C-alpha cells in the first residue's frame with residue numbers, strides 16, 4: 009500500500025483538546041453532527057504508527073445479493089474491559105478530551121482500514137443503537153480523505169463530508185435512529201484511509 013505523505017502530516021501527532029474549531033449542525037429531529045476539520049495535526053505519523061501496531065482482521069460473511077462476501081475493508085478493535093494496551097498513547101488522551109466534551113465514557117475503539125478506492129462501508133446505522141439511546145460516535149480519520157455520506161432513513165438527498173488527514177466527525181442525538189451513513193467506493197484511485205471510531209457502551 010502506498011500512502012502519499014501530506015505536507016503537514018509528518019510531524020508528531022497533536023490534537024486540540026479545546027475543540028476550538030468545532031462546528032455543530034442540527035440535522036432535524038434530535039440528530040446532530042459536530043465537524044472539526046484538522047482536529048489532529050501530524051496525522052500521517054499516527055497513521056504509520058497504527059499500521060505498525062494494529063492487528064487487522066478480515067470479517068467475512070457479508071450478504072451481497074445472493075452470496076456472502078468478505079467485508080470490503082479491514083478492521084481491528086480495542087476494548088477497555090480486555091485490559092490490553094491502547095495502540096498509541098495519544099488515543100487515550102483523545103478519549104479523555106472526548107469524554108469531557110461529550111459526557112460519555114468511550115470504552116471502545118473500532119479501527120477501519122480502507123486500503124484503496126475499492127474498500128467501502130455500505131449504508132447503515134451503528135448497531136448499538138438497539139441498546140444505547142442516542143449514542144455519540146466520534147470518528148477520527150487519518151490517511152487519505154474519502155467522502156463520508158449521510159442520508160435520512162426514508163431516503164432523499166445525501167450530505168457529504170470529506171474525512172481524512174486528522175478530521176474529526178461526531179454523530180450524536182438521533183443520528184443512529186433517524187439517519188444512515190456510508191463511505192462509498194470510488195472510481196478513481198484513492199490511497200489508504202484509516203478511521204478510528206470512539207464508542208461508548210459498545211458491548212453492553
Ligand SMILES: O=C(O)CCC(=O)C(=O)O
Pocket residue numbers: 118120129134147156171189190191203205
Ligand atoms: O470509516 C468511517 O468513517 C465510518 C465507519 C463506520 O461507519 C462504522 O464502522 O460503523
Ligand SMILES: [Fe+2]
Pocket residue numbers: 132133134189
Ligand atoms: Fe457506522
